[in-house]
Amino acid sequence: MAGVEGFVPPPYPYDRLDGAKAAAERVPGGIVDLSIGTPCDPPPAVVLEALARSGTERGYPPSIGTAAYREAACAWMDRRLGVSVEPSLVAACVGTKELVAGLPHWLRLRRPDLDTVLYPAISYPSYAMGAQLAGARAVPYAALEDIDPADAARALCLWVNVPGNPTGELADLGAAAAWGRERGVPVLSDECYVEFTWTGPPRTILEHGTEGVLAVHSLSKRSNLVGARAGVYAGDADLVRYLSELRKHAGFMVPGPVQAAAVAAWLDDDHVDEQRDRYAKRLDAVRAALALVGVDAPAPDGAFYVWAPAPDGDAWALTQRLAEEAGTLVSPGEFYGERGAGHVRVAVVQPDDRIALVAERLSSR
Numbered sequence: 001m002a003g004v005e006g007f008v009p010p011p012y013p014y015d016r017l018d019g020a021k022a023a024a025e026r027v028p029g030g031i032v033d034l035s036i037g038t039p040c041d042p043p044p045a046v047v048l049e050a051l052a053r054s055g056t057e058r059g060y061p062p063s064i065g066t067a068a069y070r071e072a073a074c075a076w077m078d079r080r081l082g083v084s085v086e087p088s089l090v091a092a093c094v095g096t097k098e099l100v101a102g103l104p105h106w107l108r109l110r111r112p113d114l115d116t117v118l119y120p121a122i123s124y125p126s127y128a129m130g131a132q133l134a135g136a137r138a139v140p141y142a143a144l145e146d147i148d149p150a151d152a153a154r155a156l157c158l159w160v161n162v163p164g165n166p167t168g169e170l171a172d173l174g175a176a177a178a179w180g181r182e183r184g185v186p187v188l189s190d191e192c193y194v195e196f197t198w199t200g201p202p203r204t205i206l207e208h209g210t211e212g213v214l215a216v217h218s219l220s221k222r223s224n225l226v227g228a229r230a231g232v233y234a235g236d237a238d239l240v241r242y243l244s245e246l247r248k249h250a251g252f253m254v255p256g257p258v259q260a261a262a263v264a265a266w267l268d269d270d271h272v273d274e275q276r277d278r279y280a281k282r283l284d285a286v287r288a289a290l291a292l293v294g295v296d297a298p299a300p301d302g303a304f305y306v307w308a309p310a311p312d313g314d315a316w317a318l319t320q321r322l323a324e325e326a327g328t329l330v331s332p333g334e335f336y337g338e339r340g341a342g343h344v345r346v347a348v349v350q351p352d353d354r355i356a357l358v359a360e361r362l363s364s365r
């Protein structure tokens with residue numbers, strides 16, 4: 001509507017890759033798209049079976065998640081993360097992006113006197129977008145110690161992401177929980193890559209207690225279920241109660257068949273172990289391929305991204321070069337914050353033969 005002022009959605013980051021994408025598509029054999037973190041591998045058959053045969057299509061699904069859904073998530077946390085959490089401290093989300101982008105708004109409804117979202121300086125863009133959608137300030141931090149006390153006093157929440165997208169970093173969750181408790185700031189811990197931790201055991205903020213914290217988990221990456229949209233948040237009793245009541249009024253629901261499929265996914269670990277092997281091999285293969293063009297990328301501590309320093313710090317030039325010479329699409333690091341501008345992110349989410357093709361193209365230049 002002409003004359004209307006206010007929020008204008010910014011261009012979606014990946015739309016800015018259209019030029020590089022066209023160049024990659026022109027390479028004989030076609031594009032190898034390593035830009036977006038969408039897994040290419042299939043979900044387990046038992047999950048698809050549950051999705052097709054739950055018989056839950058007619059009724060409204062519970063917004064908070066069925067008892068089976070929440071119990072399966074708790075059983076998974078117990079088995080794989082070593083924490084015992086009551087199902088009453090767990091609620092469903094429709095994948096985690098909607099929750100990440102919506103949380104600042106809902107926290108602000110309860111605390112209109114606060115207006116700041118603290119989030120890691122190099123991170124998944126939805127933390128900052130959630131602040132914008134709430135009309136709040138998005139304030140990045142490089143380290144907890146660097147947070148200005150004036151920003152902390154205005155904070156609706158502090159985000160942490162372990163393992164981190166895009167860097168794979170394993171930030172100290174105990175320190176984050178303590179920081180939040182000292183200041184009365186809820187700490188929201190996005191843990192969607194938790195089972196793809198490469199150095200040491202998986203970490204969850206719930207190891208440090210539930211008071212004042214929420215862990216956010218997704219089946220998108222764990223079980224290759226991006227399209228199904230299923231996740232949970234778990235932790236502080238008061239926050240879970242408040243958010244789950246609010247979300248019930250707002251009509252957020254994981255569809256019944258997806259809830260049934262999610263139960264099957266959380267009860268099975270074999271498929272995750274297989275997926276871990278695939279990603280570990282692909283991470284090595286991509287790092288070796290990048291070395292062919294003089295890019296020395298470290299092995300990540302977690303997640304399935306190679307965070308690669310661009311020669312001369314020019315990430316857009318490296319993006320274009322990889323598109324033209326290897327038909328490969330990657331993401332320039334500035335998508336994840338100004339401080340990421342000298343890197344590119346390479347998601348190892350294409351089949352092994354496509355990743356081998358990248359190396360082949362780069363070695364035969």
Ligand SMILES: Cc1ncc(COP(=O)(O)O)c(C=O)c1O
Pocket residue numbers: 037094095096097098100124161165190192218219220226230231
């Ligand atoms: C750090 C992080 N959090 C959350 C998400 C959202 O995942 P989903 O909405 O599929 O659960 C992603 C997806 O890439 C992510 O990288």
